[in-house]
Amino acid sequence: MRLGIIGGFGPETTAQFYMSIVNRSRKARAHPDIIIHNVPVPFELEKSAVKHGKCLEQFLPLLLDSVRLLEDRCDVLVLPCNTLHIFIEDIRKASDKPVLSILEETSKEVERRKIRRAGLLATTKTAESGILESKLASVSVLKPPEERQARLSEIIHFILQGKMSAGMKNELIGIIKELEERGAQGIILGCTDLQLVIGQRDVSIPIIDTMEILANSAVQHMGGTNG
Incomplete structure (x- = not known):
């Protein structure tokens, strides 16, 4: 089963999340099958969202683009970002694949x-x-x-x-x-x-x-x- 990670929120955390999955899979027969899409988040948008809680609506098109990129190639999707789970139902509606919720x-x-x-x-x-x-x-x-x-x-x-x-x-x-x-x-x-x-x-x-x-x-x- 292939996992799709909607990543980039932020990139270092995405990398850590990937390694956590790899380390948790050590006893399996092979390394996990994973595709990561690092969403190209503009720095000013990131700052507005994190520091001031503003402009969150501008993330939704980026998230939906990521879903479209991943869903045909993956069996299940995850978004390792709590704040952007305000859009979890939008993401689920946009994909036929299961989307795990961090919440x-x-x-x-x-x-x-x-x-x-x-x-x-x-x-x-x-x-x-x-x-x-x-x-x-x-x-x-x-x-x-x-x-x-x-x-x-x-x-x-x-x-x-x-x-x-x-x-x-x-x-x-x-x-x-x-x-x-x-x-x-x-x-x-x-x-x-x-x-x-x-x-x-x-x-x-x-x-x-x-x-x-x-x-x-x-x-x-x-x-x-x-x-």
């Missing part, structure tokens, strides 16, 4: 872990849209206050530019600790780029890494073997 797969993992109060680290657009909460009916989602949320989106933009610093990583840890103090039982990395700089190794509270969750689901859907 749906993450909600299953949160339920599996029996987390009832989860902190959310995500772009401002993801946080404000409520797309994740819509899948977590029995979970209370805690978000950073407005100023911290704005800074979080700024940090995500720096990550996309490859300009992450130790100071920014410490800021992320500080936001996580604040959410934990407010009662969070786990932290959802609701932006796939965040896993590039922070993970379970950095904090004691359980981390729900949406990128790894989607990678695991993709391997299972392809009939591969985790390991």
